[in-house]
Amino acid sequence: xxxxxxxxxxxxxxxxxxxxxxxxxxxxxxxxxxxxxxxxxxxxxxxxxxxxxxxxxxxxxxxxxxxxxxxxxxxxxxxxxxxxxxxxxxxxxxxxxxxxxxxxxxxxxxxxxxxxxxxxxxxxxxxxxxxxxxxxxxxxxxxxxxxxxxxxxxxxxxxxxxxxxxxxxxxxxxxxxxxxxxxxxxxxxxxxxxxxxxxxxxxxxxxxxxxxxxxxxxxxxxxxxxxxxxxxxxxxxxxxxxxxxxxxxxxxxxxxxxxxxx
Numbered sequence: 001x002x003x004x005x006x007x008x009x010x011x012x013x014x015x016x017x018x019x020x021x022x023x024x025x026x027x028x029x030x031x032x033x034x035x036x037x038x039x040x041x042x043x044x045x046x047x048x049x050x051x052x053x054x055x056x057x058x059x060x061x062x063x064x065x066x067x068x069x070x071x072x073x074x075x076x077x078x079x080x081x082x083x084x085x086x087x088x089x090x091x092x093x094x095x096x097x098x099x100x101x102x103x104x105x106x107x108x109x110x111x112x113x114x115x116x117x118x119x120x121x122x123x124x125x126x127x128x129x130x131x132x133x134x135x136x137x138x139x140x141x142x143x144x145x146x147x148x149x150x151x152x153x154x155x156x157x158x159x160x161x162x163x164x165x166x167x168x169x170x171x172x173x174x175x176x177x178x179x180x181x182x183x184x185x186x187x188x189x190x191x192x193x194x195x196x197x198x199x200x201x202x203x204x205x206x207x208x209x210x211x212x213x214x215x216x217x218x219x220x221x222x223x224x225x226x227x228x229x230x231x232x233x234x235x236x237x238x239x240x241x242x243x244x245x246x247x248x249x250x251x252x253x254x255x256x257x258x259x260x261x262x
Contacts, residue, residue, distance in 0.1 A: 030065040045255075050125070054084070056086065056125070058118060060087045063094055066083060088114050126155070128143075128154075130157065130160075130213075144230050160214065217252070220253070220254060241253060
């Protein structure tokens, strides 16, 4: 079941400072829990099959977890795998922090990049972490169609499942974790504390967006259904699965790549 309600971070009118604090929290949590560790061998497999060894991450938010993916991919591949972060609402401060720590492995695009209209000069394997659900089915198909049109590999990851347990986990887990971790989120801001503890707009809207994300999320079956309507995809291989981590976490993903890179 795919229910497409609204998320605050999708709205152009949503204040930038609130969007940044929401994505900063997700960045912190994703990095500490290493949610995307399961994705590393999947991306490496696409690198090995296609020979494309640069990554264009779209809908990067605050870039949470991508730095770990970049570092461990580089170690496994035996060479630096460069990753470029991009977003419709680029978060420059955390991007710059990640760039400085990466020793040349991470870079970012300062201007807005719309996932539905990615400039053709931006090359590399497209990755989308925990953001594909932001797009309705027509938009999601447009993203896949654009990858096929440009003969570009694409890897889509969602760091949760669509279980009642996932839904309840967001409602209960994040309510507690917000209180504990907010003072440790960088960069430190008094306004972040105020908007979390005094007027709790950041945790409330983040939890709302998380709950809506579960309802909007595409299962592997849903994602494969989308590919059936992609035109001129004869040269493409598609694969979608759900894999489980050691601690009960789940990762749903889909990859698509051209059999022949032109």
